[in-house]
Amino acid sequence: MKKLLAAFLLGFIGYYLYTAFAGVPFGENKMEVGKDYLETTVPKTGAVNTVTSIVVNYRGFDTLGEVTVLFLAATGLGAILFGMKGKPEDKHREPSSILTTGAKALFPIIVLLGAYIFIHGHLTPGGGFQGGTIIATGVLILILGIKSFHANHALLSVMESLAGITFVVAGILGLAFGKNFLENILPLGTPGQVLSAGIIPIIYIAVGFKVGAELAGVLDTLMSTTRGEE
Amino acid sequence: MPELFPLSPVHYVAAPLLAAFLLPLVAKLSRSFIKILPGLTFLYVLYVSAVLYPQALQAPIIEQIAGWAPPLGINLYYGPMAGLFASLFSALGFIVWLYSLTQMKQEPLDRFYILLMMLVAGATGMVLTGDIFNLFVFMEITAISAYSLTAFLREDDKAEAGFKYILIGSLASAFVLLGIAILYSYTGTLNLADLALNMDKVPLSVRVIVFGLFLVGFGIEAEIFPLNGWAPDAYSAAPAPVSALFAGITVKAALYALARVTILLFPFAGSMALISILGLVTLVISELAALHQKNLFRMLAYSSMGQVGLAIAALGLFTAEGVYAALFAMINHAIVKGMLFLTVFAMAGGSATLDGLNGMGRKKPILSLLFTLGAFAIIGLPPFSGFWSKLSVLTAMGQTGNYAMIAIVLATTIVEAAYFLRATGRLYLSEGNPAEGKTPLSAIAALAVLAAGILWIGFFPGSIDETLTAGAQDLLDTAKYTEGVLKD
Amino acid sequence: MILLQWTLTPELLYQAGTGILLFLLVVAAIFSVVQKDLLMAIVGTSLVSLILSVLFLLLHAPDVALTEAAIGVALTTAIFLIALRKTGRYEE
Numbered sequence: 001m002k003k004l005l006a007a008f009l010l011g012f013i014g015y016y017l018y019t020a021f022a023g024v025p026f027g028e029n030k031m032e033v034g035k036d037y038l039e040t041t042v043p044k045t046g047a048v049n050t051v052t053s054i055v056v057n058y059r060g061f062d063t064l065g066e067v068t069v070l071f072l073a074a075t076g077l078g079a080i081l082f083g084m085k086g087k088p089e090d091k092h093r094e095p096s097s098i099l100t101t102g103a104k105a106l107f108p109i110i111v112l113l114g115a116y117i118f119i120h121g122h123l124t125p126g127g128g129f130q131g132g133t134i135i136a137t138g139v140l141i142l143i144l145g146i147k148s149f150h151a152n153h154a155l156l157s158v159m160e161s162l163a164g165i166t167f168v169v170a171g172i173l174g175l176a177f178g179k180n181f182l183e184n185i186l187p188l189g190t191p192g193q194v195l196s197a198g199i200i201p202i203i204y205i206a207v208g209f210k211v212g213a214e215l216a217g218v219l220d221t222l223m224s225t226t227r228g229e230e
Numbered sequence: 231m232p233e234l235f236p237l238s239p240v241h242y243v244a245a246p247l248l249a250a251f252l253l254p255l256v257a258k259l260s261r262s263f264i265k266i267l268p269g270l271t272f273l274y275v276l277y278v279s280a281v282l283y284p285q286a287l288q289a290p291i292i293e294q295i296a297g298w299a300p301p302l303g304i305n306l307y308y309g310p311m312a313g314l315f316a317s318l319f320s321a322l323g324f325i326v327w328l329y330s331l332t333q334m335k336q337e338p339l340d341r342f343y344i345l346l347m348m349l350v351a352g353a354t355g356m357v358l359t360g361d362i363f364n365l366f367v368f369m370e371i372t373a374i375s376a377y378s379l380t381a382f383l384r385e386d387d388k389a390e391a392g393f394k395y396i397l398i399g400s401l402a403s404a405f406v407l408l409g410i411a412i413l414y415s416y417t418g419t420l421n422l423a424d425l426a427l428n429m430d431k432v433p434l435s436v437r438v439i440v441f442g443l444f445l446v447g448f449g450i451e452a453e454i455f456p457l458n459g460w461a462p463d464a465y466s467a468a469p470a471p472v473s474a475l476f477a478g479i480t481v482k483a484a485l486y487a488l489a490r491v492t493i494l495l496f497p498f499a500g501s502m503a504l505i506s507i508l509g510l511v512t513l514v515i516s517e518l519a520a521l522h523q524k525n526l527f528r529m530l531a532y533s534s535m536g537q538v539g540l541a542i543a544a545l546g547l548f549t550a551e552g553v554y555a556a557l558f559a560m561i562n563h564a565i566v567k568g569m570l571f572l573t574v575f576a577m578a579g580g581s582a583t584l585d586g587l588n589g590m591g592r593k594k595p596i597l598s599l600l601f602t603l604g605a606f607a608i609i610g611l612p613p614f615s616g617f618w619s620k621l622s623v624l625t626a627m628g629q630t631g632n633y634a635m636i637a638i639v640l641a642t643t644i645v646e647a648a649y650f651l652r653a654t655g656r657l658y659l660s661e662g663n664p665a666e667g668k669t670p671l672s673a674i675a676a677l678a679v680l681a682a683g684i685l686w687i688g689f690f691p692g693s694i695d696e697t698l699t700a701g702a703q704d705l706l707d708t709a710k711y712t713e714g715v716l717k718d
Numbered sequence: 719m720i721l722l723q724w725t726l727t728p729e730l731l732y733q734a735g736t737g738i739l740l741f742l743l744v745v746a747a748i749f750s751v752v753q754k755d756l757l758m759a760i761v762g763t764s765l766v767s768l769i770l771s772v773l774f775l776l777l778h779a780p781d782v783a784l785t786e787a788a789i790g791v792a793l794t795t796a797i798f799l800i801a802l803r804k805t806g807r808y809e810e
Contacts, residue, residue, distance in 0.1 A: 017408065020439045024415040033301050033419050040302075051781040061295040061304045065355070065367035068247060069374055072348055076378025079341040080392075083384070117784070125780035133788035140796050157254045164251030168244055174296070181240040183297040215793060222800045 046188030046197035047122040055127065056200045060182040064167060066129075067207055071164065074214045081225050095145050103145025110138035118208030122197040128204040132211025139216040143223055151220035156213040163210035170199050170206075238293050239308040239358050241278045242316055246271050246351035250344045257340045265331055268343040272324035272350075279317035286313040287700055290714055292360070300360070300715050301424045307360040307715060310700035311557070315357040315486055318561060322478045322568060323350035326471045329572050329676035334471060336383060342469075345382075349375040349475055353483035360715055362410055363420045365487055369406065369451065372480055373399045379472045380464045391460075391467035398450055398460045406447035409440045413495075423715035426494040426708060441496040444488065445504070451484035453535045454542065455512035462519075465531035470575030473527060477534045477571065478564035485538070485560065489545055489553075494708055497548075506546025510638055512539030517642040521649050526574050526582040529649060530567065533608065536642065537563040543635060544623045551626035553702035555619070561694070562607070562619040562687070569680035570604040573597055576669050576677070584656060591658035597669060598657045600677050605650040607684050610643055615687035736776055743769045757799075757807055764795040 037054055047053035055063050095103075117124075118131030142149050174183035189196030249271040256263040285291060290309035294300065308316070326346070334342060352371030359365050377399060381392025414420055416436065417428040429437065450457040465473045492501055513536050520532035537559065545556035577597045578586035591598045607614035610621075620643070627635045687694060704711075743766060750762025767790030774783035 016439045016442070020412045020436045021415075023433060023436060024412075036302055049781075057296055058298050058303050059363075062364055062367050064247070065364070065371060068250075068348065069367070069370050071250070072345065072371060072374045072378070075341050075344050076374060079338055079345065079378055080381050080384060080389070082338045082341070126784045127781070130781075130784045130788050133785075133793055137788070137792045137796070140793075154258075158258075161251050161253075161255045165248065165255075168248045168251060171240075172244060172248075175236065175238070175240075178236075180293070180297040181238070181244065181295050219793075219796065219800070222797065222804075225804065 042191050045184070045200065046191050047200050048192050048197075049122055049124065049127075051125070052122045052127050052200060052204065053197070056121075056203050057182075057184065060171075060203070063203075063207070064171065064182070067164065067167060067210060070211060070214055071160070074160075074218050077218055078221060081221055084225050095147060099145045103141045107138050107142055110141065111135055114138065114208070114212065118204055119201065120194065121204035121208075122200045123192065123194070128207025129211055131208040132213075133215060135208070135212035136215030136219060139212075140219050143219060150224065151216055153217060153220070156217045160210050160213040160217070163206040163213070166206040167203055167210070170203055237278055237281050239278075239282065239291055239306045239312075239316070240293055240295065242275055242320070242354045242358060243351050245274050245278075246347045250347050250351075253340055253344050264340045264343060268347050269324070269327050269331075271347060272320060272327050275320040275354075276317075276324055279313070279320050282308060283313040283317050286310055287697070290704070290711075292714055300421045301419050304364050305360040305421070305715055306358045307711070308358060309704040309711070309714075310697065311486070311702075311704040312357045314557070314561075314697055314701045315482060316354050318482075318564060319350055319354050319357075319479050322475065322564060323347070325568070325676045325679055326475055326572075328679075329474075329673050330471045331672045332670035333572075333576060333673050334469060336469065342379075342382065345375045345379050346472070346475070348372075349379065349472075350479060353479045356483040357486045360422050361420055362413070362422055362425065362491070365422075366403070366406055366410060369484070369487070370403060372483060373403065373451070376464075376472075376476065376480055380468045382469055382472070383467070388467040391463035395460045395464045398457075402447045402450035402457075404447075405443045405450075409443035409447065412436065412440050412443075421715070422490070422494055423712040426712050427716070429495055437496060441492070441501050444491055444496075445501075448484045448488040448491070449508070452481055452488060452542070453512070453538055454508050455515055455535075455539070458512070458516075458535055461535060462528045462531040465534070466525055466527035470527070470571050473531070474568040474571040477530075477567040481534075481538050482560050482564060485542065485545070489556075489705060493548065493705060494711070497708070502546050502548045504546075506543050506635075509539045509542030509544070509546055510635060512536070513543060513642050514539075514638060517645045521645055523649075524583050524585075526578065526584060526586070526653070527571070529584075529653070530570055530574065533646065533649075534563070534567050536646065537567065537608070540620075540623060540639065540642075543639075544626055547626055547630055547632075548706065549626065549630060550699075550702050550706060551622070551629050553705050554698050555622040555626040557698050557701050558619040558622050558694075561698075562615045565680050565683045565687075566604050566607045566616060569600065569677055569684070570608070572673070572677055572680075573601045573604060576673050577601065584653060587653060587656040588660035589657075594669065596674060597677075600681055601657065602654050603681055603684060605654050607688070609647045609650055613688045615684045615691075618687065618691040732776065736773065739769050739773055739776075743773070755808060756802055760795060760798045760802065763798070764791055767791045767794070 037050060037058065041047060041050045041053045045053040045057050047057070114131040114134035116131075117126040117134060118128045121127030121131070139151060143151070171182040173185055174181055177185045179185065184198035184200075186198040188198050191197070194201070249267050253264065253267055256267060282291060286308050287310050290307060293306040293308070295304045295306065297303070323346070327343075330342075330346070336342070348371055352368045352375060355368035356365055356372065359368060377392055377396045380395050381389050410420070413425060413432065416432040417425055419425055419428060432440070446457065450460075453461045465476060468476065488505070492505065516532045516536035516539060520529050520536065523529035523532060541556045541559040541563065544552050544559060546552070574582050577590055577594055603614070607616040610616040610619075620639070624636055624639060627633075627639070746762050746765040746769060750759045750766065753759040753762060767786055771783045771786040771791060774780075774786055
C-alpha cells in the first residue's frame, strides 16, 4: 500500500514535470539575457570565457554564496564530527610501494593542473571550483598512498580564511571606490592574456585556494574519524 | 568611515560573511574573539538597519551588485517589508548571541558561531534579494547552517533529527531549483521583476506546475502542514538558541519568499486561496498536536507551526489588512516564541518536560514570570502584543467575510490556552524538586529585551502601525516593485 | 538494404552517441538505486556522473563537464567510499 502510494506520487510528479519541460521552446533565440551576455562579455569584462565572466562578474554574488555554502558544509561537518578523532582502523592495509611512489609522482602534476585551471579561468574552460577540486583529489591520492600522511589542518584553515577574506574584500573594495559591491576596479587589460579581465582572475584564484583547502580538509577529517565515542 | 564605505543593503550579507571567514583566524589569536566577533557583527548590522530602514520607509533602496543593471546582474531590493524583516532578523540574532554567551557551552564554539551568523545572514539575504536564483543560493546557506546546527549536540537522536531535516530540506531545494529551471527555460531571465513582466511567455498549465513546485519547496522550509514532519524533531534536537532562531528567522524568511514569489509571479485567486487554506489546516492540526506533547520543546515547536499557520492564513487573503495582520503575527511570533524557547532552556535545560516545570514559580521566579508573560502573549490575552496581532488577523478575516475562518481561529485559541495555561499552572501550583544553578545575567538581559518588546507592542500597538502598513503596501504593490527595479 | 543507404555523417554519429549515452545514463541510475551492495551503488552513481560529464562536453559545455568530472566522478565517489568504509557495505 505504501509502495503503491509512493509509486503513484512519483508518477504524478514525473508526469507534470515532463509536461512542463516538454513545452520548453528549445532552439529558439528566446534567451534575451543570454544574448546580452555573449555580446557584452569581452568588451565589458575583458574575459574571453563567457561562462567565467557570468559566474564571477555578472552573477558574482551567487558565486560568493556558493563558496559560502561549501564553507558551511565543511564547517558543519567539522562541528558534527568534533571530538570523534581516533586511530586509523586496524584493517587499514599498508599501501603498496607502487601506490606510494605513484602518489608522490602524481601529486605535483595534479596540483599543477589544478592551478593551471584556476589561474586560466577567464581564458579557458574551468575555474576556481574545478581547479580547487582537482587539487583536493591530489591530496586524496596522498592520503591513500602515504600511510603516515596527514593534512595540516591549521595551514588549511588559514588558507581557507585568507581566500574567503580576499573574495569579500574584493567586493568591498568596489564599494570603497564609490562603485558597487563586487564591481571591477582594475583595468581590463587585453582580452586573452593572463593578466586581464580585472578582478576576475584574483577572485577565481582565491576561490581555487578556498575550495582546494576546504575539500582537502573534508577528506582528511573524514579519513581520520572512526566510529565510536570520543 | 561613512564616506569611505557608503552604507547599502549588501552590508547585511557582506559583514557576517567577512566575520565568518575571519573567525577561524582570530580564534588562533585569542579564544575570546570567538564570542566577541559575532556580537560586533550583529551590532554592526543593527547599525546598518538603524540607518537604512528609515530611508527605505521613504523610498525603497535598490542596489545593483557588481554594477550590472537587473536583467543581467543581481539586484537587492530593500523596501519597507524587506527592511522590516532584515531589522527583525538582526535584532533576534543579536539577542540570541547575548543569550548564547553564557548558555551555550558545547564545543566547538567557533563553528557554532560561524553557523549561527550564517543562518541569520542567509535568511536576511533571502528577504533582500531581487533575483530568484540568488534567493535559492541564500536558501541553501540558511538550510545548510540549519542542518548542522540541528545535529550540533552530537547525540544519536539529534543526529537522526538532523538527518531527517537534511533529507526533507534537500527535497525542498530540489523542488525550488526545478521550478527556477522551468521558469528560466521559458523566459530566459532570473530577475524577479523581469520575470513578473515576462510571465505571459509561460503557458498557464506550466505556471500552475511551477507554483506547485515553489509551494512545496518553500512550504517545507515554512513548515506548512503536510510538509512539516521534520520540524518538531529539529526544534527539540537543536540547541535552544538555535530553536529560537528557527522559529524567529528561517520560517519567516521562507514565508517571505513564498509571499513575494506568489504575488509577483502567480497572482491567481486560486493560489492565494490555497495558501490560506493550507495555513488554516496547519493551524488546526499543529495546535491539536501540541496539546498531546510532554516534551516542552516539542510543544513549543507545534505551537510555533500553529502560529505560522495563522500568519499564512492571513497572508493568503492578500488584502492590505491581511498582509498587515500576517506581518504583525509573524513579528509577534518571532519575539514571543523566541523568548519562550530561551526561557524554557534556561529554566529546565535541553530536555525539558512538562514535569520539569513543577514548582519553578518559587525557585526561579523571574524565569517563571517571563514564561507566563510569553504564554499569555501567545494565547492573545490583552494587554500583550499577541492580543493585537490576533485582533488584526480576525479583523482582516472579517473584512473579507470569512466568518468560518474566524470561528476556526477562535477555536484554536482555546486549544492554545488549554496547553499553555496547563504549563503555566505547573509553574505555580505543583511541587517540584529543588532547582540547581543560577541564571547568568546576560541570559536574563537577552530575555528582558524580548519581554520589553512584548510589553511595548502590547501597550503601544500604534507605534508599529506605520511600519506594518508600509510593509504590507510594499508587498502588494507589484507595479511599483517592477518599475523600481527595472527603471533604467 | 536501408542500412547501407545511410551515409555516416558526423551528425548521425553525434546523435547515435548521445542516444547511447542517454540510455546508459538511465541504466546506470536505475542500477545504483536497486543495488543492495552499496559499493556497487556508488560505482553506479559515479558512472552516472561520468556519462553526464561526457554528455555536457558533447553539448558544448566544457565548463560544466569539467565540474561534473572533478566533483561528481572523483570527489563525491571518494567521499562516499570513505563513508562506506566507516560504516558498512550492505544495505540492511
